[in-house]
Amino acid sequence: xxxxxxxxxxxxxxxxxxxxxxxxxxxxxxxxxxxxxxxxxxxxxxxxxxxxxxxxxxxxxxxxxxxxxxxxxxxxxxxxxxxxxxxxxxxxxxxxxxxxxxxxxxxxxxxxxxxxxxxxxxxxxxxxxxxxxxxxxxxxxxxxxxxxxxxxxxxxxxxxxxxxxxxxxxxxxxxxxxxxxxxxxxxxxxxxxxxxxxxxxxxxxxxxxxxxxxxxxxxxxxxxxxxxxxxxxxxxxxxxxxxxxxxxxxxxxxxxxxxxxxxxxxxxxxxxxxxxxxxxxxxxxxxxxxxxxxxxxxxxxxxxxxxxxxxxxxxxxxxxxxxxxxxxxxxxxxxxxxxxxxxxxxxxxxxxxxxxxxxxxxxxxxxxxxxxxxxxxxxxxxxxxxxxxxxxxxxxxxxxxxxxxxxxxxxxxxxxxxxxxxxxxxxxxxxxxxxxxxxxxxxxxxxxxxxxxxxxxxxxxxxxxxxxxxxxxxxxxxxxxxxxxxxxxxxxxxxxxxxxxxxxxxxxxxxxxxxxxxxxxxxxxxxxxxxxxxxxxxxxxxxxxxxxxxxxxxxxxxxxxxxxxxxxxxxxxxxxxxxxxxxxxxxxxxxxxxxxxxxxxxxxxxxxxxxxxxxxxxxxxxxxxxxxxxxxxxxxxxxxxx
Numbered sequence: 001x002x003x004x005x006x007x008x009x010x011x012x013x014x015x016x017x018x019x020x021x022x023x024x025x026x027x028x029x030x031x032x033x034x035x036x037x038x039x040x041x042x043x044x045x046x047x048x049x050x051x052x053x054x055x056x057x058x059x060x061x062x063x064x065x066x067x068x069x070x071x072x073x074x075x076x077x078x079x080x081x082x083x084x085x086x087x088x089x090x091x092x093x094x095x096x097x098x099x100x101x102x103x104x105x106x107x108x109x110x111x112x113x114x115x116x117x118x119x120x121x122x123x124x125x126x127x128x129x130x131x132x133x134x135x136x137x138x139x140x141x142x143x144x145x146x147x148x149x150x151x152x153x154x155x156x157x158x159x160x161x162x163x164x165x166x167x168x169x170x171x172x173x174x175x176x177x178x179x180x181x182x183x184x185x186x187x188x189x190x191x192x193x194x195x196x197x198x199x200x201x202x203x204x205x206x207x208x209x210x211x212x213x214x215x216x217x218x219x220x221x222x223x224x225x226x227x228x229x230x231x232x233x234x235x236x237x238x239x240x241x242x243x244x245x246x247x248x249x250x251x252x253x254x255x256x257x258x259x260x261x262x263x264x265x266x267x268x269x270x271x272x273x274x275x276x277x278x279x280x281x282x283x284x285x286x287x288x289x290x291x292x293x294x295x296x297x298x299x300x301x302x303x304x305x306x307x308x309x310x311x312x313x314x315x316x317x318x319x320x321x322x323x324x325x326x327x328x329x330x331x332x333x334x335x336x337x338x339x340x341x342x343x344x345x346x347x348x349x350x351x352x353x354x355x356x357x358x359x360x361x362x363x364x365x366x367x368x369x370x371x372x373x374x375x376x377x378x379x380x381x382x383x384x385x386x387x388x389x390x391x392x393x394x395x396x397x398x399x400x401x402x403x404x405x406x407x408x409x410x411x412x413x414x415x416x417x418x419x420x421x422x423x424x425x426x427x428x429x430x431x432x433x434x435x436x437x438x439x440x441x442x443x444x445x446x447x448x449x450x451x452x453x454x455x456x457x458x459x460x461x462x463x464x465x466x467x468x469x470x471x472x473x474x475x476x477x478x479x480x481x482x483x484x485x486x487x488x489x490x491x492x493x494x495x496x497x498x499x500x501x502x503x504x505x506x507x508x509x510x511x512x513x514x515x516x517x518x519x520x521x522x523x524x525x526x527x528x529x530x531x532x533x534x535x536x537x538x539x540x541x542x543x544x545x546x547x548x549x550x551x552x553x554x555x556x557x558x559x560x561x562x563x564x565x566x567x568x569x570x571x572x573x574x575x576x577x578x579x580x581x582x583x584x585x586x587x588x589x590x591x592x593x594x595x596x597x598x599x600x601x602x603x604x605x606x607x608x609x610x611x612x613x614x615x616x617x618x619x620x621x622x623x624x625x626x627x628x629x630x631x632x633x634x635x636x637x638x639x640x641x642x
Contacts, residue, residue, distance in 0.1 A: 002083050006094045007068075008552060010083050013090035016067045017051050023074070023256060023299050032572055039063055039073060041330075048572070053508055053547040057566035064566030066551070074299060089208060105177045110238050113173045113181040114203075114211040120167050121156025121201040121214075133157050135219045136200045143268055143345060144275075153202075153271055158216055160197020182233045183214070196231065202246070202267040204232075204239065204285065207296075209249045213239035215267055215285060232285050243292040245282040246270055252300045254280035259303035262360070263289065264344055265310060265318075272345040276353040281344075288321045294329050304332040306363050308344060316373050319366060324399035326366055335369035336360060367409065370396065375416045386417045390424060394431040401429050496527040496592030503585045504531060504554075505568020507538045510578050511550045515539055517586055525593045533557040534564070584641055591634040594627045601627075 017033060020026065026033040026049060037047040037058040046060040057064030063073060071082040087094050093106055125136050126147060136157035140150060149155075158164065165184050175192055178184035187193035199216030206212045213233035233239055245263075247270045255261045262281040264270050273281035280301070284293065289307065297305050309318050319335055326333055336359055338347045347356060364372075374396070375389060393413050403409070406425060414421035507514040514521075518539050526532040534554040541553050554561035574581055601624045605617065 001096055002080055003095050004556075006087070006092075006096075007083055010087045010090060010092055010094075011054070011067060011548070011552075013092055014067045014086045016054050016056060016070065017049055019067065020049050020056060020070065022252075030572065037061060037063070050509075050566075053551060053565070055508075055551070055562060055566040057568075059569065062567075064563055065560075066562035066566070069563055069566075075295070088206075105174070105180045107238055109173070109177050110181045110236065111210050111212065113168060113177050113183065114213070114238075116168060116171055116173070117164060117181070117183045117214070118154050118156065118201075118203045118211045120164055121158055121203075122151070122154055123156075124159055124163075125150060125155060125157035125200070128157060128159070130159060132159055132198050132219065139200055139217075139219060143272070144349065145268075145271060149271065149275060154211075156201040156203070158194065158196035158199045158201050160194045162192070162194055164194045164196075165192045180236060182236050182239075195233075199231070204244065204246055205249045206238070206244065207249055207252070212236075212244065213241075213285075215246070217267070230286065240292075241285045241287050242290045243296070244285070245293055245296060246285055247274065247282050248296065250274065251280050251282050255297070255300035256302075259301060260306060261297045261301035261304075262306045262308060263293075263297070264308050266343060266345070269308075269344040272348050276348050276356070278353070278356070288318045289325070291325060291328065294325045294331075294333075298329050298331045301331060304334055306360060307333065307335045307366070309335055309337060310341065310343060316370075319370050319373070320396055322366055323370060323396055327400050327403050327405075333366040334363035335366055336363040371412060371416070375413070386419065390417055390419060390427060391431075394424075394428045397428050398431040398433045401431070401433070496589065496596065497531070499585065499588045499592055500527060500531040501564055502568050502570045503589050504534055504538070505565050505571065506578075506582055506585055507535060508550050508554070508565050508568075509547055509571060510582065511538060511541060511545060511547070512543070513578050513582050515543075517582060520586055520590070524589055525597050527592070527596070530558045530560075530564070534561050584638070587634050587637050591631060591638060594631050594634070598624055598627050598631070 017026070020033075020035075020038075024035040024038050024047065026035040027045070031050075031052060033049040033051070034045045035047045035049075036042050036045050037060055039058065040061040042060050047056070047058045049056045054066055055064065056066075056070055063069075067086065068079060068082045071077060071085055072079060075082070075085060077085060084094065086092075088107065091108055093108060124130075124133055125140075128134075128136075140146075140155060145153075145155065165178060168178055168183070175184070178192060179186070183195050184192040185195050196214065196216040199218055202215040202217070203211050204213040204215060213236070215233075216231045218229050218231075232241060235241070246267055251261070251274075258280050260280055262273065262278060264273065264281060264283045266283055270281050270283045273279075282297075294305070307319065307322065309316070322333060338344065338356075338359060344356070371393075374393065390413065397406075397409060400406070400409075406428065407421075410425035410428060411421045413419070414424045417424075521535060521539070524532075526535075534557060537553045537557045538550045541550050545553075551562060551565060554565065558564070570581060570585070576584065601620050605620055
């Protein structure tokens with residue numbers, strides 16, 4: 001179980017500005033930063049990052065919160081997994097890892113073990129005297145990878161014969177750590193043996209460059225090797241071939257710069273592509289492109305993903321499996337096949353990079369690629385063969401049967417096969433989806449996260465700011481206090497809720513200023529009990545508490561506090577001093593609070609006029625008159641702000 005202490009350790013170690021800046025171009029305005037929202041399309045920057053408080057908010061789509069909310073949204077994770085993601089990124093060991101025996105060795109020890117293994121393999125390749133090491137150098141040299149490239153990519157050679165196990169044991173790693181890292185296997189008599197032997201080694205790194213796995217390429221050609229030509233690290237606590245991509249850590253910067261990612265099928269292809277200048281290239285590792293891969297790529301490649309599939313049946317199958325992602329991503333997925341069935345490394349060995357660049361320019365949309373390949377030769381086929389082809393196409397398109405473009409897809413297939421378009425569409429819709437198990441679990445996770453998430457606070461506003469950036473009117477279309485239906489909320493209550501959130505944001509960013517007004521705040525009739533709880537939690541923090549500590553106090557009573565606090569706008573559209581802004585917000589909240597109290601009194605007087613004692617009735621009249629006098633005073637003060 002993740003503790004509150006874990007959560008705060010991870011929060012303090014996570015730089016929101018740096019994390020957002022990886023995928024969003026931010027520009028500084030005063031103390032804050034602005035950019036175009038990564039979660040919806042926009043031309044004018046409305047995405048706001050506040051380093052002092054560790055909060056972010058988009059005033060276009062209404063999303064906002066703290067660093068955990070950002071990672072949940074960006075990575076499609078639930079709250080606990082967002083903490084685990086950031087903990088892994090920061091190298092923090094969580095309590096659940098320390099206290100759960102079933103989880104085995106610590107993640108950081110596994111990564112350290114893999115890092116040491118990479119150093120060992122690299123040394124064996126570069127300085128080894130054995131025939132195997134020489135064969136490894138010859139293999140890589142024959143592909144144009146000299147010593148400089150080998151060092152740059154950390155390439156190595158695995159000799160086997162227990163040499164790695166012995167080396168790691170000498171470095172203090174335990175049997176359990178080596179097994180958990182999958183660099184060793186159980187042998188006879190409980191003796192460990194090397195997982196990889198007589199293979200050229202390709203280290204695999206995570207997004208931030210840490211060693212998490214290996215791919216090994218066989219060198220012995222005389223007899224079949226156990227595991228085939230390539231063997232990858234098995235699934236471990238730090239590596240999943242369905243989630244990770246080879247060279248992603250090296251390629252993500254170029255992806256962000258170009259808006260494009262290139263996906264190949266082999267390690268050597270990726271290295272050759274990078275060395276030729278195509279530094280936005282990655283590779284899958286013995287698996288087809290998955291939904292996790294697509295999510296990872298689209299974080300950086302905002303325009304398109306180019307799949308360089310092989311021209312054989314396996315490449316066609318890989319393209320067909322990728323169809324299910326076409327309408328699950330905003331990024332265009334296109335395909336290209338090099339001539340004569342060559343892979344990128346083979347092509348670049350005899351062609352200039354500009355030639356390859358020209359081929360990349362000819363990439364076609366994924367669906368067009370699949371349709372063309374699958375329907376070749378069926379134009380004049382017998383009716384039976386054309387119907388069989390239609391059934392196969394229906395299975396391929398079943399994952400996107402609800403697409404608004406289904407009519408276009410059906411028409412294209414119908415024209416090629418000389419069949420009725422309505423019948424093609426009917427068959428596609430009737431064909432059950434054969435979902436990949438990983439995709440099914442991913443959808444279930446999203447569903448569970450959504451089911452447990454609080455209602456979204458979207459934002460739609462019509463602003464007419466005063467010259468000095470004073471008060472603006474907002475109209476939050478879906479604002480409602482906890483547990484209420486938006487249609488039941490009066491405009492006054494809605495507006496008070498907005499003002500309360502501005503006041504809460506002010507308390508978060510200027511706690512010492514606001515603590516001086518605690519007595520006045522105590523008189524408010526709050527529109528939302530969450531807001532009241534947050535206010536008193538923040539005001540109760542010790543003197544000198546940082547804005548982050550104040551926000552943490554609010555989250556201790558309202559889990560969604562960061563999201564609520566991030567929506568405040570007045571601080572960055574106003575030129576007022578903090579004290580003047582505080583007074584203004586207090587006036588606004590008190591004004592709406594008193595207006596609601598007057599309505600409540602009037603309601604009581606109407607409903608209980610016959611049964612209420614004269615003294616009680618007179619007291620309510622007196623209170624209403626007093627409130628109205630104060631309302632008039634506050635109305636003049638608020639309207640005078642300019």
